[in-house]
Amino acid sequence: MxxxxxxxxxxxxxxxxxxxxxxxxxxxxxxxxxxxxxxxxxxxxxxxxxxxxxxxxxxxxxxxxxxxxxxxxxxxxxxxxxxxxxxxxxxxxxxxxxxxxxxxxxxxxxxxxxxxxxxxxxxxxxxxxxxxxxxxxxxxxxxxxxxxxxxxxxxxxxxxxxxxxxxxxxxxxxxxxxxxMAQLSFYYDSAVTTDLPKSAAELLDWARAHPGRFAYPKPPDFLGSTFLKQIALELAPDPSVMAEPVTDESYGPVADKLFAYLDALHPHLWRKAQAFPDNVSSLKNLLADSEIEIAFTFNPGDASAAIANNELPDTVRSFTFDGGTIGNSxxxxxxxxxxxxxxxxxxxxxxxxxxxxxxxxxxxxxxxxxxxxxxxxxxxxxxxxxxxxxxxxxxKPDELGPTLPEPHSSWMERLEADWTKRYGVQ
The missing domain is CATH 3.40.190.10 (Periplasmic binding protein-like II)
Structure with missing residues (x-):
């Protein structure tokens, strides 16, 4: 940006x-x-x-x-x-x-x-x-x-x-x-990639099998922060706690799961997570330049818009996680x-x-x-x-799957701060 x-x-x-x-x-x-x-x-x-x-x-x-x-x-x-x-x-x-x-x-x-x-x-x-x-x-x-x-x-x-x-x-x-409106969706080049992860757990397995071919923007960029929330919601022992203001008691179990996941994921990311794309445009450019194979966006129409503007090849298609993805207005x-x-x-x-x-x-x-x-x-x-x-x-709307509710905003402030302490200075 x-x-x-x-x-x-x-x-x-x-x-x-x-x-x-x-x-x-x-x-x-x-x-x-x-x-x-x-x-x-x-x-x-x-x-x-x-x-x-x-x-x-x-x-x-x-x-x-x-x-x-x-x-x-x-x-x-x-x-x-x-x-x-x-x-x-x-x-x-x-x-x-x-x-x-x-x-x-x-x-x-x-x-x-x-x-x-x-x-x-x-x-x-x-x-x-x-x-x-x-x-x-x-x-x-x-x-x-x-x-x-x-x-x-x-x-x-x-x-x-x-x-x-x-x-x-x-x-x-x-x-x-x-x-x-917005809802998280993923996109890929169908001429290059055919095996698609349908959950956070499958994404980790996919990244291990395709080292360097996935990335996410650096928080607190809104799309990078949304990725953190998506993974946290999927892995949280009790996702409902994230609908309430964060407390020390509720934060610990969620953060432990999230950062354990990211610790496992980062060695397999683009540039081994020693660098991160800046924002949604930078992430899209990485896929356009064939540096990564899967990208994501908070606008389900982004990939088609990029194709129409000759920013992505016309073989790009979209997919989502079976359990749903975060959405908001x-x-x-x-x-x-x-x-x-x-x-x-x-x-x-x-x-x-x-x-x-x-x-x-x-x-x-x-x-x-x-x-x-x-x-x-x-x-x-x-x-x-x-x-x-x-x-x-x-x-299509019925293909996007369930919309996962956004966590209370206090969660994002704390997750972003801890992400920066853990990974931000590299």
Whole structure:
């Protein structure tokens, strides 16, 4: 993953490095943001159920959308969304590319500590899991249930997709708006590989038989961390304990199984686990370059999208574990001190629209599964989805197998920390 170069754009400081923060340039940026972007309506004055008023307030605003910037297709999709809301609503979208959402959380925490309760530098953030839990717990999100009042929220598949209202075991309470779905799936080149592991135990056996031909991204990259959770859930003596906040008592048996597994797996990984790919794109490139034979992704449409963009050969296919894989939803949220709250709501609503959701699910564009209930759509909107060719490497929903629930976010923080202590400095 990468971050865009630093610039002192008013209202934005996601580009800052630790060195720049230390030199005080951030303070100058925040002062400039306050002068150039005076505060808009307070949260209490914004009523998302009065959508005409929201649109009127949003017109002319610039929304600083802090979102992962490590995927070209995703970046292009966000650019497209920006063009649409500019033309339709007079709202400007500034994509602040980030490599780790935890840094955005730290940024919001720092602004709160500095007393910056208005005119914040983050208007909307792509978020889920531990980062959402942290902001919610600290009271750093817009203090109102705004998402259910968005006009397009009525199409969200709330009943069929429970992860839209429960984020890593934490109730969303309307504090974030759903954007997309995710479930771990594996892919391989069928011209090279035919024997496929169907469980964590079989993956270890496969790696032993194919040394150097498997890898996973280095935690705390989200995909690498998801791999840890997948293995932990499969091997845990009692997986149900992972749905609750982690304790010393519950952590020990799970961690013992996980790290014993990784100790056995690492000698057989790519470069013998002396190096790890950085992220999902790096992992995909290893398979494209024939350095590994099996890769994985948190988006079941990724492989087909990569084929469509000539990033992977058309012999690539997907598979999953028989016992199921981890799945969740991802969201967008508005911080408590966002400078462009109305504009952020307009962007969040557009991202929920059938038009935007269908384009997002198109493997030629992104391939990210929709959060909508297609049965609730009118004929024209439903046709946008029916005409999609999801691609030759995309598993059908009934082929993905069971969706394993995400553990409580506190588990990830501890597993990542212990992984880094054990393997991170090599």
């Amino acid at each position: 990468f971050a865009a170069p630093f610039h002192c754009a008013a209202g934005s400081k996601a580009h800052t490095s630790p060195l720049l923060r230390a030199t005080g340039l951030v303070g100058l940026c925040l002062i400039a943001a306050t002068i150039m972007h005076p505060a808009t309506l307070d949260a209490a004055e914004i009523d998302p159920s009065d959508w005409d008023a929201v649109l009127a307030e949003a017109k002319g605003q610039t929304v600083y959308f802090h979102a992962w910037g490590g995927g070209d297709r995703i970046n292009a999709y966000i650019d497209w969304a920006g063009d649409q809301i500019k033309d339709r609503y007079g709202v400007t979208l500034q994509h602040v590319k980030v490599s780790d959402t935890a840094n955005v959380v730290s940024q919001i925490v720092a602004e709160k500590a500095a007393g910056k309760d208005e005119g914040g530098s983050v208007d909307l953030v792509w978020i889920n899991g531990e980062n959402f839990a942290s902001l919610k717990e600290k009271g750093l999100l817009l203090p109102m249930s705004w998402a259910p009042d968005l006009p397009n929220y009525r199409f969200a598949d709330i009943n069929g997709k429970p992860t839209l209202t429960t984020d890593f075991t934490v109730p969303t309470d309307g504090l974030e708006s759903p954007w997309g 991802h969201f967008v949220a508005i911080p408590f001190n966002a400078n462009a709250k109305a504009g952020a709501m307009v962007l969040a609503d557009f991202l929920l629209s059938p038009e935007a959701q269908a384009r997002k699910q198109d493997p030629d564009i992104w391939g990210d599964p929709t959060v909508l209930d297609l049965a609730s759509l009118g004929a024209n909107d439903r046709a946008l989805f029916d005409q999609l060719d999801l691609g030759i490497a995309t598993l």
